Amino acid sequence: MEHNMSQNTIFNCTSRGMARLSVILLLQSLAFSLLAQNTNSVGINTTSVDPSAIMEVKADTPGSPTKKGFLPPRLELKNQRDKTTVPIATGTERKATAMLVYNTENTYNFSQGHVYADNYYYWLGDRWERMVYTPLVYEAVIPREFYIEGKTKQEFTTQQLNPPHNNQGVNGADLPLKFEGEPVLNRKSIFTKLTEENFQVNVTGTYDMSAFVHYNPLATVIQENVPHQPGVTYHKRAFLNLKIQRQASRAATWEDLVVVRAAWGFDAGGFLKTATINSVSVRLFKGDKIRLVVQSPYKNSSQGHGSEKPYTGTDADHPVARGFRALLLDFNL
Secondary structure (H helix, E strand, C coil), X not given: CHHHHHHHHHHHHHHHHXXXXXXXXXXXXXXXXXXXXXXXXXXXXXXXXXXXXXXXXXXXXXXXXXXXXXCCCEECCCCCCCCCCCCCCXXXXXXXXXXXXXXXXXXXXXXXXXXXXXXXXXXXCCCEEECCCHHHHHHHHCCEEEEEEECCCEECCHHHHCCCCCCCCCXXXXXXXXXXXXXXXXXXXXXXXXCCCCEEECCCEEEEEEEEEEEECCCCEEEEEECCEEEEEEECCEEEEEEEEEECCCCCCCEEEEEEEEEECCCCCCCCEEEEEEEEEEEECCCCEEEEXXXXXXXXXXCCCCCCCCEECCECCECCCEEEEEEECCCCC
């Protein structure tokens, strides 16, 4: 019995000794692989650390063509003042300055500060700050803008513009304006031109929109005996509605977003004039469709646009016939 106990004791001691020796050898091996020739520096996958660095990491794996990257701590911060996800004791906040993490979720907190997914954050001593890099700055300062223009002549008929004489109380039809060419500007592809008449919104947000059309109603020329001016002819007055319309995603009908009215006064209905929608802010959603239309607001065909094919077009003073612009004001960086 004593002999057996002695053997077991020797065996156990030897086992513990071997285990300790194995750990020591493992640590030594690890240290050899990590420590560079400069004993004040650490190198991972390298034994030649730059003298200015306390640690240098190489992507190359010794003996293998495979390269590897650095994977930082990934976590979900609760807000910019969060000291519990990564425990930071009161009174030690400054000691943790420059600590780096990668945040994985959007969290909105108006009192303690928002944090955004897929961004590096570093501890500044009292809060987490998002790491800003050059592309992010470009995103913030370069406007996301869409602009398209049309230069060809687009004609309409009196029947298209003016409702039937007996159809009182009803405006004329919505007549879409055409844009034949590609957009002049479409930074970050916020819109897609679907057809010559409508565009699709690609980014949800608040947009500053404006538009214009150079239009000649060719209002009917009539003759009237003006006192002391026999046989005088003149153009009737005319009005035109210019509208930006939206068709919501999966909706069947178009709705007016913005409507302005331009007027051609006495004897002015035969001249090219500009109808303008000045800057207006509108909330749009991804998938919405947008178009620009004109409409006669007259209630019967005895007034308004003439029979000589009213048109939108150009002349020496108006090199562009119509245009539409949208500037995205807000978006998540």
